[in-house]
Amino acid sequence: MPESTSTTSSEPSARAQTGGPYISASTSLPEITPKALFLGFILSAVLAGANAYLGLKVGMTVSASIPAAVISMALLKAFKESNILENNIVQTAASAGESLAAGVIFTLPALIMLRYWEGFPFLETMSVALCGGIIGVLFTIPLRRALILEAELQFPEGIATGEVLKAGDRGGGGAKYIAIAGLAGAAMQFFQTGLKVVGDSVSGAVTAGKSVFGIASGLGVALLSVGYIVGLNIATLVFLGGAIAWFVGIPLYTALADPATLQSIVGDATGWDAALSVWDARIRYMGVGAMATGGLWALVALIEPIRDGIRSSMDAVRRAKDESTPDITRTERDTPINFVLGGAAAMAVPIFIVFTFVVDQTGLGISSGLYWLTIVFGVLFAFVAGFLFSSVAGYMAGLVGSSNNPISGVTIATILTVSLILLVLLGSQIDFAVDTSQAAAAAATAILVGAVVCCAAAIAGDNMQDLKAGHIVGATPMNQQIMQVVGVVAASLAIAPVMDLLFSAYGFGDVLPRAGMDPSEALAAPQATLMSSVADGVFSRNLPWTMIGLGVLIAIAIIVWDKWLESRESSFRAPVLAVAVGIYLPIDLSVPIFIGGLIAYFAARSATKKAGEEEPESQRGLLFASGLITGEALVGIFLAIPFAIQEDANALAISPDMLGLSPAAFATMEQTLGVVLFAGFCFWLYQVAKK
Structure with a gap:
C-alpha cells in the first residue's frame, strides 16, 4: 500500500539494468529448494505481521522486497551452497506476505468498526486473504510479458531489488544496515x-476568530522512513493533502459551519482536539471524493495497457496450442495459461463459500432468492473488479513502485460502487433508514467484496515488482509465480491471529475490545475506518456528499495540474492519489513523512555532488530506512502480546512516581525526549544516506 508516486532518489536508475539477465537463460541453478521454501514461508508470515502493524498504525505500507532480499542473503550464507536465484525465490515469497497484509488491513478491520465482527475469526479471515491473494497472482501472470517486456515501465523497487541481489551475490554487506537500524528502531x-x-x-493549535488551525507531528521512525522511501515528490504531495485538509478545510469549516452543528461535532473539545474532531467527522470525506476520482482516473488512463494485457494472454493461449512453437527459454517460461485460466475459474468456488459464511441472511433480513442473488453478484463483481484492478495495480507498480501503489483508492472506488449497486438491489426489501443493523450488514457485504479485490490488487503490484527483479537476475518466472502462491498461503495463515492479537492489545479506530482501555492507544487503521464510513454512509444515507463533492473537485484540479506538468516535461509530477492520501491521513502522519522526503532529497544531492554523478546508486539509505520500519513494526507486534495478556496497553509503562516526577514534569520530559531522539534519527538517516 501502498499509496503515492515516483521513484526515490536512493533507487538505482534504469541504466543499472542494461544488458541481459545476470544469470543467462542457458544456465540452470537451483531455485525452489527446501531451504528456500522454508525461509520464504517463514519470512512471508513474519513480514505480513510486521506490515499489518505498520499499516494499521500509519495507514501506509512499504515494499518488503529489499529487506526480504537482504535478510535472505544473510540467512542463506549459513548454508554451504546457495545462489542468487534462491535468494530471489525467498524474497519473492516473503514480499508477498507484506503485500497481502496491506489488502487485509485496508478492508477487514472495517467489519470491526461496523460492529459486524467482534474479532477476526481464523477461517473467514484466512480464506478471504487466501482467495484474494491467489487470484491476484493468477491475474498478473498473463500481464507479465506486456508490462515488463513490452510496456517499458521502470518498476523502481523491482530494479532496486535486482541490484541488491546482484550486489549480495558479489559480496555486498547491506545486511548490517538493516540490522543496526532494526535494533535502533526497535529500541525507539x-x-x-x-x-x-x-x-x-x-x-498544538491556534485559534483565529472562529477558525481553528491544528498542527501535529508524529515522532515515530517508521513514518520518517516511509517519507524517505517514497521520496520528496510524493512526501510533498502527501503533506500538500494534509495542508489542504488541516490549514484550509478545518479553519474554513470551523469559521462557517452552523454553530449547533459544530457543537455536535466538537462537544467540549478545544484546540487540537476540536480540529481533530472536525477532520474526523467532516473534512476527511474530501479524501473519499479525491480517492474515488483518482481511482477512476487510473482506470481510464490504463484502458490501453489492460487491453494489451488481455491480447497478450490470448496470444499465449494460441501459441500454447501450436505444436510448432519453439521451446520457450527458461527466463521466459510462465505458468501454462491453461493452468492460469482453470485456476482462476476454480477460485470462484471457495470465494462463493466464503461469502455464504460471512454474509448473514438473517442480519440482512432478505428473502432467500435475493440473498443468493446478492452472493452471486458479489462473486462476479469481485472477479471482474479483481482483474481490472490487478491490471491497474500491476501497471501502477511499474510507474511508481508497489510502496506507492494507490491500492486504497481503487478499493474505495470498488466499495462505493458495490454499495450503491447493493442499495438498489436490496432496497426493494430493506428500509435502510429504519433498520441500522441491516444497513451495517449490507455495508459489511460491500466491504467483503472490496477485501477480495484489495488483496488481489495488492498482490498484483508486488508480484510485478518481483517478476521485474527476477527478469534482471535471470530467474524462471514460473518458479517465482509458484513461490508467490507459497507466500500468499503463509501470510494467509499468519494474518488472522496477528490481527486478533493487535485488536485485543490496542483496539482499532474508535472500537475498543474492553472497557477501560485508553482510546489514544488504539491503532488508527485509517483506510479501514474510511472504508467502513463510506459503505455505512451509503446505506444510512448520511454521507457528507458536499465534502465528497469538494474532494472530487480538488482531485480534478490536481489531475489538470499534473497534465500541465506533464506537458512541460517537469521532473516533479502530481499524482492525484498521493494528495488524496494526505487529505484523509491525520496531519501528524503527514509531517514526519514530509521530513523523511526532505532527508531523501538533501542526502541524494550530497551523494551526487560527492560522487560527481548524475544519480547516485547507493542503497544504504534505503536499507537503513527499511530496517527502521522493520524494527518498529516487529516490536509493535511483540508488545501486543503482554498488552493482550494483561488486557492493558500500559502494562509495561513507567509511571511518574517511579521516577519521582510530577505528572506535568513527566509529560515535559516525555515530549522533550521524543523530539530530541526523533531529531537524532533524522540526522543519523541523513548521514547514512548521503555516503
Whole structure:
C-alpha cells in the first residue's frame, strides 16, 4: 500500500539494468529448494505481521522486497551452497506476505468498526486473504510479458531489488544496515509504546476568530522512513493533502459551519482536539471524493495497457496450442495459461463459500432468492473488479513502485460502487433508514467484496515488482509465480491471529475490545475506518456528499495540474492519489513523512555532488530506512502480546512516581525526549544516506 508516486532518489536508475539477465537463460541453478521454501514461508508470515502493524498504525505500507532480499542473503550464507536465484525465490515469497497484509488491513478491520465482527475469526479471515491473494497472482501472470517486456515501465523497487541481489551475490554487506537500524528502531518503539517514557507525537493549535488551525507531528521512525522511501515528490504531495485538509478545510469549516452543528461535532473539545474532531467527522470525506476520482482516473488512463494485457494472454493461449512453437527459454517460461485460466475459474468456488459464511441472511433480513442473488453478484463483481484492478495495480507498480501503489483508492472506488449497486438491489426489501443493523450488514457485504479485490490488487503490484527483479537476475518466472502462491498461503495463515492479537492489545479506530482501555492507544487503521464510513454512509444515507463533492473537485484540479506538468516535461509530477492520501491521513502522519522526503532529497544531492554523478546508486539509505520500519513494526507486534495478556496497553509503562516526577514534569520530559531522539534519527538517516 501502498499509496503515492515516483521513484526515490536512493533507487538505482534504469541504466543499472542494461544488458541481459545476470544469470543467462542457458544456465540452470537451483531455485525452489527446501531451504528456500522454508525461509520464504517463514519470512512471508513474519513480514505480513510486521506490515499489518505498520499499516494499521500509519495507514501506509512499504515494499518488503529489499529487506526480504537482504535478510535472505544473510540467512542463506549459513548454508554451504546457495545462489542468487534462491535468494530471489525467498524474497519473492516473503514480499508477498507484506503485500497481502496491506489488502487485509485496508478492508477487514472495517467489519470491526461496523460492529459486524467482534474479532477476526481464523477461517473467514484466512480464506478471504487466501482467495484474494491467489487470484491476484493468477491475474498478473498473463500481464507479465506486456508490462515488463513490452510496456517499458521502470518498476523502481523491482530494479532496486535486482541490484541488491546482484550486489549480495558479489559480496555486498547491506545486511548490517538493516540490522543496526532494526535494533535502533526497535529500541525507539519500545521506549515510546512499551515503557512510554519517550513521546510519540507533538501537537498544538491556534485559534483565529472562529477558525481553528491544528498542527501535529508524529515522532515515530517508521513514518520518517516511509517519507524517505517514497521520496520528496510524493512526501510533498502527501503533506500538500494534509495542508489542504488541516490549514484550509478545518479553519474554513470551523469559521462557517452552523454553530449547533459544530457543537455536535466538537462537544467540549478545544484546540487540537476540536480540529481533530472536525477532520474526523467532516473534512476527511474530501479524501473519499479525491480517492474515488483518482481511482477512476487510473482506470481510464490504463484502458490501453489492460487491453494489451488481455491480447497478450490470448496470444499465449494460441501459441500454447501450436505444436510448432519453439521451446520457450527458461527466463521466459510462465505458468501454462491453461493452468492460469482453470485456476482462476476454480477460485470462484471457495470465494462463493466464503461469502455464504460471512454474509448473514438473517442480519440482512432478505428473502432467500435475493440473498443468493446478492452472493452471486458479489462473486462476479469481485472477479471482474479483481482483474481490472490487478491490471491497474500491476501497471501502477511499474510507474511508481508497489510502496506507492494507490491500492486504497481503487478499493474505495470498488466499495462505493458495490454499495450503491447493493442499495438498489436490496432496497426493494430493506428500509435502510429504519433498520441500522441491516444497513451495517449490507455495508459489511460491500466491504467483503472490496477485501477480495484489495488483496488481489495488492498482490498484483508486488508480484510485478518481483517478476521485474527476477527478469534482471535471470530467474524462471514460473518458479517465482509458484513461490508467490507459497507466500500468499503463509501470510494467509499468519494474518488472522496477528490481527486478533493487535485488536485485543490496542483496539482499532474508535472500537475498543474492553472497557477501560485508553482510546489514544488504539491503532488508527485509517483506510479501514474510511472504508467502513463510506459503505455505512451509503446505506444510512448520511454521507457528507458536499465534502465528497469538494474532494472530487480538488482531485480534478490536481489531475489538470499534473497534465500541465506533464506537458512541460517537469521532473516533479502530481499524482492525484498521493494528495488524496494526505487529505484523509491525520496531519501528524503527514509531517514526519514530509521530513523523511526532505532527508531523501538533501542526502541524494550530497551523494551526487560527492560522487560527481548524475544519480547516485547507493542503497544504504534505503536499507537503513527499511530496517527502521522493520524494527518498529516487529516490536509493535511483540508488545501486543503482554498488552493482550494483561488486557492493558500500559502494562509495561513507567509511571511518574517511579521516577519521582510530577505528572506535568513527566509529560515535559516525555515530549522533550521524543523530539530530541526523533531529531537524532533524522540526522543519523541523513548521514547514512548521503555516503
